Amino acid sequence: MNQPSLLSSLHPATEPDTLDSTDRAKIDASTRLPVLLFFGSAIFWLLLGSFLGLLSAWKMTNPWLLDSMGWLTFGRLRPAHLNAVAYGWAAPAAIGVGLWLTARLCRIPLLHSKLLVSAAIIWNLGILVGICGILIGDGRSIEWLEFPAYSTPILFVSYALIGIWTIIMFRFRKPGHIYVSQWYLFAAFLWFPWLYATANILLVWQPVQGPAQGAINWWYAHNVLGLWFTPIGLASAYYFIPKVIGRPIHSYYLSILGFWSLALFYSWNGLHHLIGGPFPAWLISASVVASLMMFIPVITTAINHHMTMQGHFEALKWSPTLRFTVFGAVAYTVVSLQGSSMAIPSLNTITHFTDYTIGHAHLGLYAFFTMMMFGAMYYIVPRLVGWEWPSASMIRWHFWLSAVGIILMVSALTLGGLLQGLALYDVKSTFRSSLEFATPFRYLRGVSGFVLMAGQIIFAILFIQMLLKLGTPKKGPALLGKPDDATV
Amino acid sequence: MSASNIPPQEPFNESDQENEVNVVGIHESILREREEPKDGYEPIPLWLIAVFFALIFWAGIYLAMNSGGFQKDVFNPEMVAWAGGGSAVAAAPPDPKVIGKRLYTQNCVVCHQTTGLGVAGQFPPLVGSEWVVGGDWVGDNHLVKILLHGLQGAVQVKGATYNNAMPPWQQLKDDQIAAILTYIRSEWGNAASPITPEYVKSVRDAAVGRTEPWSQKELKAIPAEAAGASAQPPATPAAPPANPAA
Numbered sequence: 068m069n070q071p072s073l074l075s076s077l078h079p080a081t082e083p084d085t086l087d088s089t090d091r092a093k094i095d096a097s098t099r100l101p102v103l104l105f106f107g108s109a110i111f112w113l114l115l116g117s118f119l120g121l122l123s124a125w126k127m128t129n130p131w132l133l134d135s136m137g138w139l140t141f142g143r144l145r146p147a148h149l150n151a152v153a154y155g156w157a158a159p160a161a162i163g164v165g166l167w168l169t170a171r172l173c174r175i176p177l178l179h180s181k182l183l184v185s186a187a188i189i190w191n192l193g194i195l196v197g198i199c200g201i202l203i204g205d206g207r208s209i210e211w212l213e214f215p216a217y218s219t220p221i222l223f224v225s226y227a228l229i230g231i232w233t234i235i236m237f238r239f240r241k242p243g244h245i246y247v248s249q250w251y252l253f254a255a256f257l258w259f260p261w262l263y264a265t266a267n268i269l270l271v272w273q274p275v276q277g278p279a280q281g282a283i284n285w286w287y288a289h290n291v292l293g294l295w296f297t298p299i300g301l302a303s304a305y306y307f308i309p310k311v312i313g314r315p316i317h318s319y320y321l322s323i324l325g326f327w328s329l330a331l332f333y334s335w336n337g338l339h340h341l342i343g344g345p346f347p348a349w350l351i352s353a354s355v356v357a358s359l360m361m362f363i364p365v366i367t368t369a370i371n372h373h374m375t376m377q378g379h380f381e382a383l384k385w386s387p388t389l390r391f392t393v394f395g396a397v398a399y400t401v402v403s404l405q406g407s408s409m410a411i412p413s414l415n416t417i418t419h420f421t422d423y424t425i426g427h428a429h430l431g432l433y434a435f436f437t438m439m440m441f442g443a444m445y446y447i448v449p450r451l452v453g454w455e456w457p458s459a460s461m462i463r464w465h466f467w468l469s470a471v472g473i474i475l476m477v478s479a480l481t482l483g484g485l486l487q488g489l490a491l492y493d494v495k496s497t498f499r500s501s502l503e504f505a506t507p508f509r510y511l512r513g514v515s516g517f518v519l520m521a522g523q524i525i526f527a528i529l530f531i532q533m534l535l536k537l538g539t540p541k542k543g544p545a546l547l548g549k550p551d552d553a554t555v
Numbered sequence: 556m557s558a559s560n561i562p563p564q565e566p567f568n569e570s571d572q573e574n575e576v577n578v579v580g581i582h583e584s585i586l587r588e589r590e591e592p593k594d595g596y597e598p599i600p601l602w603l604i605a606v607f608f609a610l611i612f613w614a615g616i617y618l619a620m621n622s623g624g625f626q627k628d629v630f631n632p633e634m635v636a637w638a639g640g641g642s643a644v645a646a647a648p649p650d651p652k653v654i655g656k657r658l659y660t661q662n663c664v665v666c667h668q669t670t671g672l673g674v675a676g677q678f679p680p681l682v683g684s685e686w687v688v689g690g691d692w693v694g695d696n697h698l699v700k701i702l703l704h705g706l707q708g709a710v711q712v713k714g715a716t717y718n719n720a721m722p723p724w725q726q727l728k729d730d731q732i733a734a735i736l737t738y739i740r741s742e743w744g745n746a747a748s749p750i751t752p753e754y755v756k757s758v759r760d761a762a763v764g765r766t767e768p769w770s771q772k773e774l775k776a777i778p779a780e781a782a783g784a785s786a787q788p789p790a791t792p793a794a795p796p797a798n799p800a801a
Binding site for chain 1: 614
């Protein structure tokens with residue numbers, strides 16, 4: 068390859084890196100089995116995990132619900148819910164989207180797809196063992212790492228295969244400009260094994276002593292969100308927004324700033340969960356500062372996405388992918404700014420240990436990440452199975468049930484959490500009264516769970532119809548409105 | 556963006572592919588796609604850079620003011636201020652007796668017991684002890700000295716002789732020592748005056764550099780200070796000190 072001129076180095080897009088439709092077809096066909104395996108199992112765990120979450124939510128208001136069965140008590144259901152949706156749904160969905168995007172962005176068909184098929188099967192085995200382990204009472208009391216010690220090595224083996232595959236793909240990619248989505252994907256695929264191995268070694272196999280456990284626990288739990296789900300969600304947004312509307316991403320320079328500031332600051336964030344805990348002041352303060360520094364990547368990414376969408380908001384009316392993706396991108400901005408504000412000590416003293424935090428977690432994992440994954444799947448699945456989505460109105464229902472459900476859930480938990488926190492903070496009121504403030508909002512949260520599940524069931528039906536190619540063959544994409552230019 | 560863009564169908568080289576592609580059957584969704592995303596090259600707005608620099612400036616100041624000097628044993632210097640922001644109760648100075656009781660429970664009960672009665676023949680009692688509430692020659696300065704540096708050798712307490720070692724507690728801060736002493740002087744029927752952190756500091760400063768524990772003989776040679784408890788009789792109906800006065 069010739070040395071690039073100075074100008075082309077500054078503007079790498081001058082290099083040709085196009086794919087024609089036969090290349091794309093070849094790439095997509097190569098990803099079919101592993102990606103569909105990850106998607107299918109992810110949707111299964113999403114339904115199961117949401118059901119477990121729904122049960123836990125109703126137990127908060129009706130503690131006698133199913134209280135005679137030990138394996139359905141709150142202490143097991145709640146971690147089972149968290150782990151089923153985080154490791155059963157979100158991670159495989161992220162891996163599936165990540166595989167497809169990686170192949171597209173490396174501009175080569177998937178190499179060694181057997182490796183990935185094995186990884187998918189092993190991963191699901193690990194989740195199954197882990198969820199059963201939690202339900203029979205073997206769970207560990209480490210938040211986000213509740214899976215019993217005998218299931219984590221299975222997950223790690225599966226993940227190691229994927230990590231190796233990522234490096235191989237990156238190494239054999241077609242030469243040319245590396246698009247921003249790929250930075251995030253490559254980083255996330257390497258960050259996760261680092262996080263998971265470190266946390267398991269220091270908390271399970273060779274546990275550190277005393278408060279350091281808490282520090283490592285929250286370092287891990289927060290980084291799973293920020294260095295694993297967030298980058299893959301953003302990679303998806305950076306790919307699908309320009310792809311659907313057909314214009315370049317606004318600014319390469321903003322992309323760089325956003326990526327590196329996320330990489331620099333995020334890993335420090337977790338300790339803001341321990342404000343007021345027995346930790347050296349500098350550790351907490353460094354985390355508070357890093358959490359507020361997250362404004363930089365978040366604002367940068369938000370501007371970049373918004374400016375790309377500028378003038379194309381009409382497309383939200385008809386493209387399912389874009390609608391879910393933009394909802395997720397907006398939620399990313401909201402949840403990140405909220406997260407930064409929750410690290411401010413004076414606010415943290417009120418919101419800590421209340422439902423406010425639960426609302427924040429769902430805003431991140433559902434309104435941002437899950438919606439982003441739905442959007443990506445609406446784009447990817449038709450290309451893998453060679454079938455159009457059978458019903459635009461079902462997609463519309465899925466979107467509105469998800470959107471209304473999650474907004475309802477987050478509003479209820481946020482408001483209830485604030486009232487609960489203020490009551491907890493008031494020395495004159497009892498602990499019981501703080502719960503009474505939260506109770507009506509917890510009923511509302513329980514209701515919102517039904518709404519979300521209804522949306523998920525519709526999506527699962529759509530997905531099964533796609534896999535089995537049910538219904539009459541459709542000409543053209545399933546659009547939500549009348550576009551001037553249909554390219555979804 | 557239409558089907559006319561597709562190159563004529565030709566067989567792929569499938570030797571290294573696990574999945575084959577039927578070109579004729581390329582799904583319409585792939586054909587209608589727009590090209591792969593590209594980067595635009597708009598510059599970063601200047602105001603954004605200014606905002607970020609302001610943030611980083613704030614970060615530096617916040618860290619400098621709240622890092623506790625990056626010491627591993629400085630915990631949350633801000634916490635008291637935060638708590639004070641919300642409620643008057645939290646802002647009130649803590650009761651030294653409450654803190655003293657906690658510190659006593661952590662450090663002293665092993666020998667002197669929660670009852671303050673000690674163990675007969677081994678650890679002297681604190682209840683009604685002339686060493687604690689003041690006796691004919693014992694003053695507050697002696698008590699503080701014992702806590703700071705320890706006590707060794709035979710001692711007479713309430714007429715009984717004990718021969719054991721009281722360890723030094725100079726690693727405790729002035730206000731902690733003051734809190735413990737204030738607690739033991741006001742608990743179990745004892746009713747001597749509180750000890751202030753300033754007083755502990757003055758005693759500590761006067762004996763700076765001392766490492767070995769005190770002995771009864773050595774302490775006796777030091778007169779009780781004016782602020783001492785010599786004027787205060789034991790408040791409990793305990794037996795008067797049988798110790799012959801110096």
